[in-house]
Amino acid sequence: MKILVCISKTPDTTAKIAFKDNNTKFDTSGVQFIINPYDEWYSLVRAIELKEADPSVTIHLIHVGGPDSDPIIRKALALGGDEAFRVNTASEDSYYIASQIAEVARQNNYDLIFTGKETIDYNGSVIGGMLAQLLQLPFVSLTTKFELNGGAAIVTREIEGGEEIDEVTLPAVISSHKGMAEMRIPNIRGIMGARTKPLKVIDPIEVPELTVTESFELPAPKESVKLVPADQPEELVRLLHEEAKVF
Amino acid sequence: MSVLVFLDQAEGQIKKNSFEAACYGAKIAELMNTQAKGVVLGSVNTDLAGLGKYGLGQILSADQPELAQFDSVRYCEAIAELAEKEGAQVIVLSNNFNGKAVAPRLSVRLKAGLVTGAVDLPDLKEGFVVKRGVFSGKAFASVSIKTDIKIITLNTNSYPVTDQGPAAQVEKVTVQSGTPSIKIKEVKKVVGEVPLSEANIVVSGGRGLKGPENWNIVTDLAHALGAATACSRPVSDSDWRPHHEHVGQTGLTIAPNLYIAIGISGAIQHLAGVNRSKTIVVINKDPEAPFFKAADYGIVGDAFEVVPKMTEAILKLKQAG
Known part of the structure; x- marks a missing residue:
């Protein structure tokens, strides 16, 4: 079985969000970059667990980005990927990115493609669905449990007010959410081994961008909190009812 | 067109x-x-x-x-x-x-x-x-x-x-419907509760509540308001509450009209899941809790004393109105 895990690079969850060049670019100064948590903790670790259960499983990683992404790709290899592809380009358009990944997927016939449910910077939640359509494969979004069952998988996905259990025939695209697996830390053996694992840099294919990010802005600063004394909870209820009118 | x-x-x-x-x-x-x-x-x-x-x-x-x-x-x-x-x-x-x-x-x-x-x-x-x-x-x-x-x-x-x-x-209209891509085996709905993602009001609890046995103050307030209940990540990680209640960066992102956070300090990852709420109320005994900076209303005090009194005041208000 061959699994492709899509790896995205995002700012650390505690990074300060600021913009530069007239608010057209994210200001990366002082920002530490990490593997998108949904890609790492849930997709990649679930793929590693499948490989631990069946050593014939191969895990490929794919990332679309420049050479500055190599450290996070090496980290993903240290956790347990077998080899990695980096498509040497950058874009903020999901269709462009998904098309690059789909091109690599077409050449390698994967049984399973994992993406995170979204990246924590652009929060698009789009790449998985686009890949599925580009490759004409089934897609299960926001998956919280994944088990193989012969040539199919039994997956649990979130829906409003509950969950749905689906059977999906492989090959398929799965977007991973919390619950799929538990976060791991790479060990020394993994880190040493990652140095010699193949990281292939490939050129992008020509695809149009369907959207262009024009500018960014920060939300207006919040007015300071209105504090009510602890012995007057009734006053808070009154304010919520009469001033904020929220119930 | x-x-x-x-x-x-x-x-x-x-x-x-x-x-x-x-x-x-x-x-x-x-x-x-x-x-x-x-x-x-x-x-x-x-x-x-x-x-x-x-x-x-x-x-x-x-x-x-x-x-x-x-x-x-x-x-x-x-x-x-x-x-x-x-x-x-x-x-x-x-x-x-x-x-x-x-x-x-x-x-x-x-x-x-x-x-x-x-x-x-x-x-x-x-x-x-x-x-x-x-x-x-x-x-x-x-x-x-x-x-x-x-x-x-x-x-x-x-x-x-x-x-x-x-x-x-x-x-x-009639559309071509093609073949299904997945087989739905089972749908499990949480019965009798307001779905979190559709709720107008959400009452949420954090580690400040000290244990699952104290959750009645959260659920009582939620029932009085017709609200859904939620929790912070440490709470769902400790299995005090089910995972589907976890709101935050890695959980559910919600934007209700009213979000009441009880005993939640307001880590940046938690705020990411709730900061689009229209009105945020924070009840925490620590005046330095970062959540107060993101809140519209707040009480610095002991949740175990404050929250039941809020529930009582709401029930009184609803009876009167």
Whole structure:
């Protein structure tokens, strides 16, 4: 079985969000970059667990980005990927990115493609669905449990007010959410081994961008909190009812 | 020429966030001097003509049994077929679980630029620019869609619902339904509770509550308000509460009208999941808790004393009113 895990690079969850060049670019100064948590903790670790259960499983990683992404790709290899592809380009358009990944997927016939449910910077939640359509494969979004069952998988996905259990025939695209697996830390053996694992840099294919990010802005600063004394909870209820009118 | 709005349903009920999408789509249609049309797939227990009140001029109803349950391939094909037939310029969906599954497919299928998580109407002065939330609610991006057909998914609680429009014309349609891509084996709903993602009011508890045995003060307040309950990550990680209640960066992102946080310090990852709430109330005994900086109202005090008194005051108010 061959699994492709899509790896995205995002700012650390505690990074300060600021913009530069007239608010057209994210200001990366002082920002530490990490593997998108949904890609790492849930997709990649679930793929590693499948490989631990069946050593014939191969895990490929794919990332679309420049050479500055190599450290996070090496980290993903240290956790347990077998080899990695980096498509040497950058874009903020999901269709462009998904098309690059789909091109690599077409050449390698994967049984399973994992993406995170979204990246924590652009929060698009789009790449998985686009890949599925580009490759004409089934897609299960926001998956919280994944088990193989012969040539199919039994997956649990979130829906409003509950969950749905689906059977999906492989090959398929799965977007991973919390619950799929538990976060791991790479060990020394993994880190040493990652140095010699193949990281292939490939050129992008020509695809149009369907959207262009024009500018960014920060939300207006919040007015300071209105504090009510602890012995007057009734006053808070009154304010919520009469001033904020929220119930 | 038209704006097409996908009205998502489950078990025959159109979901609340679809009404928001309908009003949003109707306003875009007005700005573009065209008509908004709703798409309903599968059978619903709703008076379809009545959906006109949200500003939809026409409802396209594909009442086919195989469309009763959501399937991203079937729904994508159905919406794409209707969009092509209607010459839709804009397609609006809710940014909910199903919207997130079908909109990316639709974007590829129609070669139409997609913006997910829109928080405002598109700016049509120069092209078609949509504002969306990025960096987990910590910023916004303005994204220009360059294609002839535009697809938008609307974030929940981002556009006001008005319901004064005249009845819609209902047209029965039949779409090619293709083969299903997945087999739904089971649907498990949490019974008797307000679904968190659709709740107007959410009462949430954190580690400050000290243990699952103390949760009654949260649930009592929630019941008094008709609210859903939620929790912070450490709480669901410790199995004090079920995982589906976890709100935050790695859990559910919600935007209710009122979010009451009890004994939650307000780590940046938690705020990312709730910072789009209209009104935030924080109850915490630590005056330095970072959550107070993001709050509209707060009480610095012992939750075990404050919260039951709030519940009592609310019940009194509801009885009187």
